[in-house]
Amino acid sequence: xxxxxxxxxxxxxxxxxxxxxxxxxxxxxxxxxxxxxxxxxxxxxxxxxxxxxxxxxxxxxxxxxxxxxxxxxxxxxxxxxxxxxxxxxxxxxxxxxxxxxxxxxxxxxxxxxxxxxxxxxxxxxxxxxxxxxxxxxxxxxxxxxxxxxxxxxxxxxxxxxxxxxxxxxxxxxxxxxxxxxxxxxxxxxxxxxxxxxxxxxxxxxxxxxxxxxxxxxxxxxxxxxxxxxxxxxxxxxxxxxxxxxxxxxxxxxxxxxxxxxxxxxxxxxxxxxxxxxxxxxxxxxxxxxxxxxxxxxxxxxxxxxxxxxxxxxxxxxxxxxxxxxxxxxxxxxxxxxxxxxxxxxxxxxxxxxxxxxxxxxxxxxxxxxxxxxxxxxxxxxxxxxxxxxxxxxxxxxxxxxxxxxxxxxxxxxxxxxxxxxxxxxxxxxxxxxxxxxxxxxxxxxxxxxxxxxxxxxxxxxxxxxxxxxxxxxxxxxxxxxxxxxxxxxxxxxxxxxxxxxxxxxxxxxxxxxxxxxxxxxxxxxxxxxxxxxxxxxxxxxxxxxxxxxxxxxxxxxxxxxxxxxxxxxxxxxxxxxxxxxxxxxxxxxxxxxxxxxxxxxxxxxxxxxxxxxxxxxxxxxxxxxxxxxxxxxxxxxxxxxxxxxx
Amino acid sequence: xxxxxxxxxxxxxxxxxxxxxxxxxxxxxxxxxxxxxxxxxxxxxxxxxxxxxxxxxxxxxxxxxxxxxxxxxxxxxxxxxxxxxxxxxxxxxxxxxxxxxxxxxxxxxxxxxxxxxxxxxxxxxxxxxxxxxxxxxxxxxxxxxxxxxxxxxxxxxxxxxxxxxxxxxxxxxxxxxxxxxxxxxxxxxxxxxxxxxxxxxxxxxxxxxxxxxxxxxxxxxxxxxxxxxxxxxxxxxxxxxxxxxxxxxxxxxxxxxxxxxxxxxxxxxxxxxxxxxxxxxxxxxxxxxxxxxxxxxxxxxxxxxxxxxxxxxxxxxxx
Numbered sequence: 001x002x003x004x005x006x007x008x009x010x011x012x013x014x015x016x017x018x019x020x021x022x023x024x025x026x027x028x029x030x031x032x033x034x035x036x037x038x039x040x041x042x043x044x045x046x047x048x049x050x051x052x053x054x055x056x057x058x059x060x061x062x063x064x065x066x067x068x069x070x071x072x073x074x075x076x077x078x079x080x081x082x083x084x085x086x087x088x089x090x091x092x093x094x095x096x097x098x099x100x101x102x103x104x105x106x107x108x109x110x111x112x113x114x115x116x117x118x119x120x121x122x123x124x125x126x127x128x129x130x131x132x133x134x135x136x137x138x139x140x141x142x143x144x145x146x147x148x149x150x151x152x153x154x155x156x157x158x159x160x161x162x163x164x165x166x167x168x169x170x171x172x173x174x175x176x177x178x179x180x181x182x183x184x185x186x187x188x189x190x191x192x193x194x195x196x197x198x199x200x201x202x203x204x205x206x207x208x209x210x211x212x213x214x215x216x217x218x219x220x221x222x223x224x225x226x227x228x229x230x231x232x233x234x235x236x237x238x239x240x241x242x243x244x245x246x247x248x249x250x251x252x253x254x255x256x257x258x259x260x261x262x263x264x265x266x267x268x269x270x271x272x273x274x275x276x277x278x279x280x281x282x283x284x285x286x287x288x289x290x291x292x293x294x295x296x297x298x299x300x301x302x303x304x305x306x307x308x309x310x311x312x313x314x315x316x317x318x319x320x321x322x323x324x325x326x327x328x329x330x331x332x333x334x335x336x337x338x339x340x341x342x343x344x345x346x347x348x349x350x351x352x353x354x355x356x357x358x359x360x361x362x363x364x365x366x367x368x369x370x371x372x373x374x375x376x377x378x379x380x381x382x383x384x385x386x387x388x389x390x391x392x393x394x395x396x397x398x399x400x401x402x403x404x405x406x407x408x409x410x411x412x413x414x415x416x417x418x419x420x421x422x423x424x425x426x427x428x429x430x431x432x433x434x435x436x437x438x439x440x441x442x443x444x445x446x447x448x449x450x451x452x453x454x455x456x457x458x459x460x461x462x463x464x465x466x467x468x469x470x471x472x473x474x475x476x477x478x479x480x481x482x483x484x485x486x487x488x489x490x491x492x493x494x495x496x497x498x499x500x501x502x503x504x505x506x507x508x509x510x511x512x513x514x515x516x517x518x519x520x521x522x523x524x525x526x527x528x529x530x531x532x533x534x535x536x537x538x539x540x541x542x543x544x545x546x547x548x549x550x551x552x553x554x555x556x557x558x559x560x561x562x563x564x565x566x567x568x569x570x571x572x573x574x575x576x577x578x579x580x581x582x583x584x585x586x587x588x589x590x591x592x593x594x595x596x597x598x599x600x601x602x603x604x605x606x607x608x609x610x611x612x613x614x615x616x617x618x619x620x621x622x623x624x625x626x627x628x629x630x631x632x633x634x635x636x637x638x639x640x641x642x643x644x645x646x
Numbered sequence: 647x648x649x650x651x652x653x654x655x656x657x658x659x660x661x662x663x664x665x666x667x668x669x670x671x672x673x674x675x676x677x678x679x680x681x682x683x684x685x686x687x688x689x690x691x692x693x694x695x696x697x698x699x700x701x702x703x704x705x706x707x708x709x710x711x712x713x714x715x716x717x718x719x720x721x722x723x724x725x726x727x728x729x730x731x732x733x734x735x736x737x738x739x740x741x742x743x744x745x746x747x748x749x750x751x752x753x754x755x756x757x758x759x760x761x762x763x764x765x766x767x768x769x770x771x772x773x774x775x776x777x778x779x780x781x782x783x784x785x786x787x788x789x790x791x792x793x794x795x796x797x798x799x800x801x802x803x804x805x806x807x808x809x810x811x812x813x814x815x816x817x818x819x820x821x822x823x824x825x826x827x828x829x830x831x832x833x834x835x836x837x838x839x840x841x842x843x844x845x846x847x848x849x850x851x852x853x854x855x856x857x858x859x860x861x862x863x864x865x866x867x868x869x870x871x872x873x874x875x876x877x878x879x880x881x882x883x884x885x886x887x888x889x890x891x892x893x894x895x896x897x898x899x900x901x902x903x904x905x906x907x908x909x910x911x912x913x914x915x916x917x918x919x920x921x922x923x924x925x926x927x928x929x930x931x932x933x934x935x936x937x938x939x940x941x942x943x944x945x946x947x948x949x950x951x952x953x954x955x956x957x958x959x960x961x962x963x964x965x
Contacts, residue, residue, distance in 0.1 A: 107858060108860075117801075118798075118800070118801060119798060120801040120803070120804075121800075121801035121802070121803075123799045124802060124803040124832055124835070127835040128830075128831035128832075128835060128858070128860065128938070129831060129834065129857075129858030129859040129860050130856075130858055131858045131859060132854055132856070132857070132858040132859075132960050133855060133856070133858070134855060151855065152824060152852050152855070152858040154824075154827065154828070154855070154858075157796060157824040157825065204890065205889075205890075206892050206918060218888065219667070221887055222890070223650065223889065244664070473896065619846050
């Protein structure tokens, strides 16, 4: 089963809006990043390339201008009267140079103009020896214009750059020193784009100016790969790492100055444009769903408000109230839904009417059927009572039949003693006739003795058999009384069993069946011997009829033993055909017989069960294995329950 | 250079060393602020400064932040004998000035005039005082002293005449290389050929470059042997020239040595938990430097070997 969480329309709409915006932004944002970032990188590269070139040329042009100024001094210095050299230098220095001075061919300063120092100090510089100055030496060696690397000024004591121009005619040098700040200023002008920084690097790899880190000038960057390649006038890499930060870089080498101009702009997220692009997308990514979240409830409310009257009417229909007029809005689907619901509502009302009519007809029909059923029920009740009566009668007739069989048995048993008695009497009568005859012909003593003998034996025999018959009758009488009266009395179990066996002798003998009994004499019950007899008769009869069906012999075993102080167990078993489970399950049901049509009523075992349970207050169980025989166990209380005979 | 070499070898226990450079703008106040800035950035140690007055500005911040600071060159007595996180590689002014006094006295010098710069007064005055004490103890005398201000209106020439006027056998110049060169120029310009002695602070190549002929014959003490053939030194020197095109000066050598001490101590303190960097320094010394074993007394004060040289034909020549 799939568990679906229910959501309100409003929530769904908010989710929909937010997720749509996010997914759209994710796709669009990625697209923008994929397209835009390389563009920015390319643009940045173009920017740094151009910036390096431009700064190089700008500074070159600027410095060339200054150089020309110094060159002019170099050309005219010795033409000007000594007294005016100082003021000429001052004029030429202007604000552009920090110091401008003439050095003669042995390296001694002959005239000087220095900014930011006292006149005294300025004066005392004339005459100092600069023969060891790198710039002076370089000019002496090259005999050409030299732009210095960064150097410590001998006149101002600060780090500076300078140009030295030889005075050809006299072998001296004009030196102009430029504050580093000037270069920085020009570089700053060229910066333009944010994050674009420059290094101006001298031939030693020393940073002359750094627009990025003014206080860090003094770095030597000879080992930086870009600087190394740039100074060697080789193509430089477009990327470099400086102080753990990534840059896009370009370099331009100025042959005139011997300097390298390196431009750099932060790469990756350090770059403002990339950062802004990524940031904008991120902001859009965060802001859009937020705006969506703020706007969505209003939108959702509009939708739910349009739906609410429709829902209300649907509810009214559901609760059976008349919905009234159906609203129409400006959403096609909602109007369609409303129309459909309206149609549905009408059709529902129609159905309801039809149903009501149908219902009313149904009630009448139900009443009719109820009446019919009542009649049928009465009939059935009557039939059932008839049946019960019939069953009672059948049971009674079954008992009668048993009694009949008993009578037959009795008659059969009586037949022998009575027959013998009759024969003895007739023998005696014959003897008396013989005696009478002899008396006519002459009676001899032997005749009298013989007759007496005959009479004695005959009467003896007759008496014995009469007694026997009387005993039988008396016992049968007891059985008959027991059967018909059902009175509780004390009796010996063995005696009852023997009597029953006796009454069943005819059918037992018919099939030469052996009945073994093993019943202690001392089992005395105070119960209902007639019913017990009936039970035994039925069980033995059943065994003979069913167990030994189509058989001429068999053994029936009857045994009894005390089960407890107050209960005995009577077991009747046979070695006959046995029964299937289907038969065992139904054996005590009324009218169940396997011999329907052959004289079986199907009541024998039912009667047996009722007698054991209802009258004797005991229990009967049966077990059987087909082809091995059946065993009935009857547990009986020594004292049977009281019977209230109405 | 030391850091590049160390990082190329894999750093310290796999960690790369990052160099943060801050300019003290030659101002003690700025220098103190820079220490706090560096502390805020979480640096483990500072190498520098090179000037005593700057060190004076930094010291309170160093003590406050407990950042181990190793100065390659600071020698002022002001820092001697203090138990703080400030280590000095250099000998003290007392030791150096004492050596100067002994050297000059041994050459027969008895009367000395001295000019000292006021830019790094903490050092220069202290140095001069130590010299005076030692020189006078030997039997010499400082016959005149004159302060001069490199940024002042009077120029350098103003001190020349008074110092010469007292008939000294030598002029002692206590200032940096540039100032020493310029003041030497003024002595020569004034026509004097008097013996010039420069305090060790000026012992740089700049002295010769800016001083030209004016500094010929100047005697100066160097804390390293320029002509040493110890392989560690020659290798360092050659690499240095390859990178910077100049010969390494005493401050470069001392800085390199300071870095060696620092790296050894950092390695130890990473390896041994609970060992502070300061304790680690005391644990690792003596560390082998470029020309000498580097060690500190219990106050973090070191000492360097001393070599007196004279400028001859634009170069330093050992005496």
